[in-house]
Amino acid sequence: MPNPELPLPVRKHLLDAGVSTEAPFTRRVFTNRDLAFDSMKAVGFDMDYTLGIYNQPALEALSIEIGVEKLIRRGYPTRLETIQADPEFAVRGLVVDKEYGNILKMDRHGYVGRAYHGRKLLPRPERKDIYRAQRVGQERERFARVDTLFALPEVTLFAALVEMVEDHPDDWSRTPPSYTQIWTDVREAIDESHRDETIKSRIKDQPAAYFHKDPDLAPTLHKLRSAGKKLFLLTNSYYAYTQVVMGHLLNDQMAIYDDWSRYFDWVVVGSQKPSFFVANRPFLEVDRRTQAHVGKPRDEPQKGKVYEAGNREGLERALGVHSDEILYVGDHIYGDIVTSKKTASWRTVLVVEDLEQELEVQRAHELSLREIEALAEIRNEITEQLFAEKHKLRVLERLGGEVADEDGAGEETVQAAARGTLGDVRARLDRLQQHRDELEAVLQRRTATVDQAYNRYWGSIFAERLNTSLYGAQVEGYACLYTSRVSNFLYVSPSRYFHAPAARMPHRGRA
Ligand SMILES: [Mg+2]
Incomplete structure (x- = not known):
């Protein structure tokens, strides 16, 4: 395998000389x-x-500055001027729940894996309460998908406004607007700044500040x-x-x-x-x-x-x-x-x-990622055993006459035998439970460390916990190829055949 670590200038030299080289990873x-x-x-x-390729932090700061100006002109509180751009908060593939003022990240099945109310992480029970049903996000009036990079500042602005309504409701002379209204106003303000060219005219004046060349x-x-x-x-x-x-x-x-x-x-x-x-x-x-x-x-x-x-x-x-x-x-x-x-x-x-940052994090945390995968597999096995033992315990308890059962307890000898084994089963159940809790704690710590490296709010944009994210699934479903930038084709031979990795359904895996 060619050495992927050759420095860029050396690689270019080889390329110019007609020697094909492997792209940087x-x-x-x-x-x-x-x-x-x-x-x-x-x-x-x-x-x-x-x-x-835009300089995203610069563009985000500009969009927010102009958006804020327009919102204040529409009667929004001047406190809005204090909001800061936060390029890490809004990422591609998120879904905005306009009704609840929440920002969601889903896995490929539409299950909500993370949710923020404004910029505050929703605790698990609350999240489960609102988003129990899978495949949320289908109703267009309630949910908005964030699928372009131009749309990211809207999410940051929306989250900041949700927080303002919560923390400073008195800033509004009347009742603060609903979250749905806020989303509409933010969208209109940003749309207007694209339409009336306020954003683009600033970029045109100074393209070097807004583009990576x-x-x-x-x-x-x-x-x-x-x-x-x-x-x-x-x-x-x-x-x-x-x-x-x-x-x-x-x-x-x-x-x-x-x-x-x-x-x-x-x-x-x-x-x-x-x-x-x-x-x-x-x-x-x-x-x-x-x-x-x-x-x-x-x-x-x-x-x-x-x-x-x-x-x-x-x-x-x-x-x-x-x-x-x-x-x-x-x-x-x-x-x-x-x-x-x-x-x-x-x-x-x-x-x-x-993708570039994603791959870097993947490389830097390779061992943790492998550990997470292995731990998750063991955890799943233990969980299966745990459920089987729980069921066994219930049957034995009934048989031993410890739990009232309409079928009645078993015969006396069977009853006694069943009672005799209950202690062992309970002890095994306790051990399994403890083992599972310990594993879960390590798993959560490792996942949190890696997620933090990807993005402290959302983790990887391509994955949600151990599953592919909704965005990742869209990339997989519709793009024949994907890469971090156009110039990566410099490393690709014009006659290259791109092979997709074989994907199999679960029943077609290795026996
Ligand atoms: Mg484009």
């Missing part, structure tokens, strides 16, 4: 569905959070082009913003490309995904200089020009490839991945930047 591409990279004739990219991005796009793939940009951002961001990321990166747009054969902005995949809007040409629409609306885009709106079928015709020869790279599980998969047969790559 945090930058690998993972496979959910088999995919022949060779058969992908076109590769498309989303822009926000895909080609352009990845020096591997341009070489990666170049490598894909050189391998004969057609590249396209498909973003919901409009041209004015797109050109600043893309210019910041790609201009002056490689001498053979004098402008960012030259990396792409087709550029579609303001695409209104996910409806781009199903609706039938025409392509409107954008004049790059005046940013105005020019010419007649077209059914399909032309190479080398910039278009707004458009639709999937027209783009596919322009690309001249089959739907399943298109690989689309995006970060939004619904807008980019689920819809393109369900309505077209585009193959998909999900960019999840959190």
